[in-house]
Amino acid sequence: MVTSSAPGTLFLFGEHAVVYGEPAVACAIERRTAVTAEQRADSQIQITAPQLGFDGIQLELGNGEPSINVEPDRVREAGRYIVGAIDQIRELTESPATGFDITIESELPMGAGLGSSAAVTIATLDAAARECGRTLTADELAERGYQVEYQAQDGGASRTQTFCATMGGAVRVEGEAHESIPAPDLPFVIGYDGGGAPTGELVANVRALKDEYGFAAGTIAAIGDLTREGEVVLADGELSDLGRLMDFNHGLLAALGVSSRSLDEMAWASRLAGGAGAKLTGAGGGGCIVALDPEGTAQPALELTPECEWAFAAELTQTGIRRE
Numbered sequence: 164m165v166t167s168s169a170p171g172t173l174f175l176f177g178e179h180a181v182v183y184g185e186p187a188v189a190c191a192i193e194r195r196t197a198v199t200a201e202q203r204a205d206s207q208i209q210i211t212a213p214q215l216g217f218d219g220i221q222l223e224l225g226n227g228e229p230s231i232n233v234e235p236d237r238v239r240e241a242g243r244y245i246v247g248a249i250d251q252i253r254e255l256t257e258s259p260a261t262g263f264d265i266t267i268e269s270e271l272p273m274g275a276g277l278g279s280s281a282a283v284t285i286a287t288l289d290a291a292a293r294e295c296g297r298t299l300t301a302d303e304l305a306e307r308g309y310q311v312e313y314q315a316q317d318g319g320a321s322r323t324q325t326f327c328a329t330m331g332g333a334v335r336v337e338g339e340a341h342e343s344i345p346a347p348d349l350p351f352v353i354g355y356d357g358g359g360a361p362t363g364e365l366v367a368n369v370r371a372l373k374d375e376y377g378f379a380a381g382t383i384a385a386i387g388d389l390t391r392e393g394e395v396v397l398a399d400g401e402l403s404d405l406g407r408l409m410d411f412n413h414g415l416l417a418a419l420g421v422s423s424r425s426l427d428e429m430a431w432a433s434r435l436a437g438g439a440g441a442k443l444t445g446a447g448g449g450g451c452i453v454a455l456d457p458e459g460t461a462q463p464a465l466e467l468t469p470e471c472e473w474a475f476a477a478e479l480t481q482t483g484i485r486r487e
């Protein structure tokens with residue numbers, strides 16, 4: 164029985180646009196998902212993850228869509244990442260009938276923009292591989308993690324969050340290129356509305372908008388330009404400029420239809436309370452915003468915002484995959 168953990172991640176700039184080859188910058192945060200894998204005598208996969216809504220659920224692997232006997236969309240989506248990761252390890256070890264008991268402990272809200280899928284994918288890959296006597300390099304983990312997300316999101320995935328969850332720290336991704344970059348300690352505060360939406364669906368909505376309207380393609384290109392500006396500002400560590408660009412990025416994501424009333428309310432609450440800037444993180448449609456809170460005023464304001472279910476400070480972590 165082995166345990167691995169991986170951190171949550173947030174997008175400082177560039178989600179959605181990164182799916183079309185524009186750059187993105189993401190940071191790992193000190194909230195983790197730990198996965199314990201233990202081989203079974205049979206070929207079943209039994210998942211226990213009370214925080215994710217799984218409690219002793221059995222998944223059947225076969226061709227195509229896994230059969231998961233639970234209804235809510237976000238739980239079904241989480242199941243696809245876990246099954247995808249196990250499939251990868253079965254292929255790697257050439258043992259298609261290996262069964263596992265998988266136990267997941269997560270400090271991350273699920274499907275809410277903090278990279279819960281990437282964290283669970285990377286930690287499952289690492290734990291299941293080691294349980295089978297194989298240790299993957301960080302590059303192998305990130306590559307396999309990307310393949311899992313790519314399939315689970317029907318091709319609408321970038322390398323950003325799987326690479327960031329593997330490496331920790333701050334990363335830059337542009338198409339196939341991915342690298343770790345330096346970043347100062349940033350005073351992040353997260354506001355969570357208690358909801359979220361399946362990533363694959365939101366990516367598909369943006370693709371449909373882009374196919375229908377020229378402005379949407381222009382908006383995606385504008386997010387790319389803004390991210391390139393943001394990289395320079397991040398290197399300078401100038402918080403007010405960084406926050407301003409985050410505000411613009413939120414506006415452009417709203418133009419692509421992936422914000423929501425609660426995300427907008429939380430972004431405004433943190434800005435009006437003196438936060439340096441705020442934006443939604445991840446696929447959107449509900450879930451989390453990330454704000455820069457240099458004066459410590461945005462967090463209490465979020466706590467008083469009716470749309471915000473949970474507000475918490477999040478530190479950047481340099482620790483990616485960790486073998487527990």
Ligand code: MEV
Pocket residue numbers: 177178179180181182276312319320321322323324362366444445446
């Ligand atoms: C989802 O968290 C972020 C997207 O950009 C998809 C991805 O980068 O894989 C929408």
